[in-house]
Amino acid sequence: MNLKEILTERSKSAWNDYLPHISIDCVVFGFHEAALKVLLTKMKDSEEWALPGGYMGKNEEMNIAAARILYERTGAHDIYLQQFRVFAEMNRSEAFFEGYPDTLWHKQRFVTIGFYALVDYTKVVPVTDEISDTCEWKNINELPAMIMDHRSITDMALTTLRRQLNYKPIGYSLLPEEFTMPELQKLYEIILGKKLNRGNFYRKMTAYDILDKLDEPRKGGAHKAPNLYKFNQEKYMAALKNGLKEGW
């Protein structure tokens, strides 16, 4: 079946199953090889990329719906998910389905609720489905052309991440359990969009008292083995509750 046939088929049950006019789009962030990445899909017969998205069941809680949509794409459970903004502009999505009948579920006006998700890159296996032929990580600095308003949804998610860095467990959710101080600094630099002074970063992070230094440094590699850290979850969550005081 081509895209048109699949959508027409799906449209029939969608009217029964989901709340009309409301969709969910997810900006899934992962951190890998010193780069911030976003999970994108490409629909069949389309040259442009899209955020993973879906709809809310008539008797489904919103957060459950968002988690379900992400599970279908990533195979990952217990993902850190936060709604961050509603995108409601008229004709933001309708034009995409020009040429389809007006009764098509997808062609109605959709107010979409943007979520961002923070995942441990190593635990995600991107999944394609019936209507998408690709699902891949893309570097935040090299985003391809995207459908509808998905690029501005992505940009707004990154802005939100930047503003929430001091009171949401962003480092904790994006990094593997054990990491080096330069890796943590790199993550902060990418989210904040600027270079940070190494000595200052080390001092501030140490002053927060939210990291535990491991006894064993990282093994392997030609250089001096770097020290490994992990978040002290209890102290980190307590510190975030009031917001980390320091501006970067």
Add this chain to the structure above:
Amino acid sequence: MNLKEILTERSKSAWNDYLPHISIDCVVFGFHEAALKVLLTKMKDSEEWALPGGYMGKNEEMNIAAARILYERTGAHDIYLQQFRVFAEMNRSEAFFEGYPDTLWHKQRFVTIGFYALVDYTKVVPVTDEISDTCEWKNINELPAMIMDHRSITDMALTTLRRQLNYKPIGYSLLPEEFTMPELQKLYEIILGKKLNRGNFYRKMTAYDILDKLDEPRKGGAHKAPNLYKFNQEKYMAALKNGLKEGW
């Protein structure tokens, strides 16, 4: 007509005019006599208070709908409005209309988009309508019992205000054009929920270089006339763009 009759009557055209399942609720903040206030309404035949709210026209932009809803309640144009969160829990509002027929517009499941508004208290004239017999300012520290989840919507709006104090024009929108430094400090203290040191506050505000001191102090009163300030709009907006650096 009593409330039931009015709602039943309104319900008929609502199905034609508005997007189903989507509502807007507004937390309107004003600052008066050193207190942060919220504008609440009380429906006929109800003992509990409610946030001003409404629906989005099928061909109406979301922000226009929110501004229209507020205008109807406050008579004020050009209000500073920001969406801040979606509240979607199942049965958050449906139970309120128990006893009404299931075809009633108001009884469907509503996903509500929370907006906060910042208004100059002196420019607002609270307006009642057909279904509300009261519309008044209530002190944020003395909120009465509220319907549905309107209390948690209000609390979340205040939390948002606190987090956005450094990168949204919150002081600018809540204060009259001219104000004293103690008045500005009081506003910050209420939003942040803590006392601030007077000397530090003065130093930080001065260091931001976003205020213009007026030549003439405030007239009248028995004490020494206090200095008046106003925001230098250009500098203030430029500073907010990157976020005021200092944590409070």
